[in-house]
Amino acid sequence: MAHLSAERGKATRQRLLDAAVALVPEVGWGGVTTRLVAERAGVAPGVVHYHFASVTDLLVAAGLGFTSGLLDLLATELTARQDVGEAVDWLLGELSRYSGTDPASLLVVEMFLAATRLPELREGLGEQVGRFRATVASWLVERGYRGDPAAAAAMLAASMDGIMLHRALDPGLDPAALGGLLRAMFGKGAS
Amino acid sequence: MAHLSAERGKATRQRLLDAAVALVPEVGWGGVTTRLVAERAGVAPGVVHYHFASVTDLLVAAGLGFTSGLLDLLATELTARQDVGEAVDWLLGELSRYSGTDPASLLVVEMFLAATRLPELREGLGEQVGRFRATVASWLVERGYRGDPAAAAAMLAASMDGIMLHRALDPGLDPAALGGLLRAMFGKGAS
DNA sequence: CTAGTATTTGGACACTTGCCCAAGTCGAAT
DNA sequence: ATTCGACTTGGGCAAGTGTCCAAATACTAG
Numbered sequence: 001m002a003h004l005s006a007e008r009g010k011a012t013r014q015r016l017l018d019a020a021v022a023l024v025p026e027v028g029w030g031g032v033t034t035r036l037v038a039e040r041a042g043v044a045p046g047v048v049h050y051h052f053a054s055v056t057d058l059l060v061a062a063g064l065g066f067t068s069g070l071l072d073l074l075a076t077e078l079t080a081r082q083d084v085g086e087a088v089d090w091l092l093g094e095l096s097r098y099s100g101t102d103p104a105s106l107l108v109v110e111m112f113l114a115a116t117r118l119p120e121l122r123e124g125l126g127e128q129v130g131r132f133r134a135t136v137a138s139w140l141v142e143r144g145y146r147g148d149p150a151a152a153a154a155m156l157a158a159s160m161d162g163i164m165l166h167r168a169l170d171p172g173l174d175p176a177a178l179g180g181l182l183r184a185m186f187g188k189g190a191s
Numbered sequence: 192m193a194h195l196s197a198e199r200g201k202a203t204r205q206r207l208l209d210a211a212v213a214l215v216p217e218v219g220w221g222g223v224t225t226r227l228v229a230e231r232a233g234v235a236p237g238v239v240h241y242h243f244a245s246v247t248d249l250l251v252a253a254g255l256g257f258t259s260g261l262l263d264l265l266a267t268e269l270t271a272r273q274d275v276g277e278a279v280d281w282l283l284g285e286l287s288r289y290s291g292t293d294p295a296s297l298l299v300v301e302m303f304l305a306a307t308r309l310p311e312l313r314e315g316l317g318e319q320v321g322r323f324r325a326t327v328a329s330w331l332v333e334r335g336y337r338g339d340p341a342a343a344a345a346m347l348a349a350s351m352d353g354i355m356l357h358r359a360l361d362p363g364l365d366p367a368a369l370g371g372l373l374r375a376m377f378g379k380g381a382s
Numbered sequence: 383c384t385a386g387t388a389t390t391t392g393g394a395c396a397c398t399t400g401c402c403c404a405a406g407t408c409g410a411a412t
Numbered sequence: 413a414t415t416c417g418a419c420t421t422g423g424g425c426a427a428g429t430g431t432c433c434a435a436a437t438a439c440t441a442g
Contacts, residue, residue, distance in 0.1 A: 110304065115359065245431085399429080
């Protein structure tokens with residue numbers, strides 16, 4: 001079989017995915033073109049449609065790959081904390097790294113938006129977020145959280161994205177200042 | 192002077208704005224083209240660049256006009272309530288009308304996103320949201336809210352948009368189920 | 383009526399887009 | 413050396429883009 005060829009193929013495919021992840025925040029979901037992503041990846045324009053059926057397919061695969069890793073990381077770090085309050089604090093600290101105008105934040109918002117028009121993306125992203133919420137919810141139960149853990153997990157995730165969204169408009173909005181309010185939400189039912 | 196001409200001019204200009212507001216949720220911010228918006232407004236393609244310097248200019252004006260009216264309405268209704276808890280309940284009820292996939296929600300998210308790349312839009316939208324938060328904050332003080340009213344107003348606004356964003360992915364997410372958590376945030380310091 | 387202004391028309395311009403494909407490269411198997 | 417399959421190349425195509433503009437229209441003022 002063609003061993004080295006296939007390996008190189010996987011490598012360029014990955015470079016296309018990486019280029020797409022970098023490009024979406026820069027020029028927007030709809031601004032990523034065949035030639036642009038090919039140039040960024042250092043390959044000929046035709047390669048894009050050899051590895052992916054369409055530019056949209058490439059973007060969906062790249063986006064879902066990114067969020068999958070991000071959500072896994074967040075869930076792992078979050079549920080590693082013993083105390084709920086401490087976990088919320090950590091999350092807020094993490095949130096201060098997402099200004100709403102940094103590449104990661106922009107990519108996430110672009111994906112939320114594109115998901116409303118791309119059923120495949122909506123299902124994929126919805127499944128990932130659902131898994132994240134379920135993980136957080138069961139962790140809340142373990143920690144002795146009283147109240148609706150599913151609602152709490154959903155509120156936590158939604159608050160994160162909402163704060164990120166508003167920080168894009170008002171860079172002066174300090175996540176730490178909102179910490180007290182968030183803790184008040186969980187403190188009542190936390191262990 | 193040309194009276195009727197000017198009047199008709201203002202009318203078609205407004206129809207272009209209305210068409211843009213309707214079109215952005217349908218095809219996306221970047222999907223609104225000169226010919227598309229002209230057709231929707233029932234005018235010739237050239238009219239767009241007679242009334243607006245560019246398609247982007249039209250979109251910015253249309254978007255800011257929409258959010259201005261929306262935020263004014265929300266602020267008015269919200270501050271009309273005497274009780275903070277009652278106001279939060281009303282807001283949650285209102286939120287259930289924004290599924291995250293309805294035209295209004297989509298337009299708002301599109302604007303948040305476009306604002307990151309259009310300084311003029313970011314400033315305009317930021318100013319509107321800032322005014323909304325200030326109104327809510329001073330209303331909280333009036334109602335005897337204890338704690339940081341600016342932070343509370345910011346958290347309220349961010350939560351709204353965050354919930355809206357997540358409802359787009361998970362239609363089963365019920366805003367009412369999150370009401371308790373939101374009230375817990377404000378109840379502590381409310382009158 | 384004529385002159386003048388505001389608005390509208392529909393087409394032209396140069397340019398970019400996604401996707402396709404014949405030809406070429408490269409390593410592995412025979 | 414030859415064949416084979418995976419991968420890559422660079423150009424071509426039809427369709428669509430934003431913007432511009434000369435001509436047509438509609439209206440007011442004199």
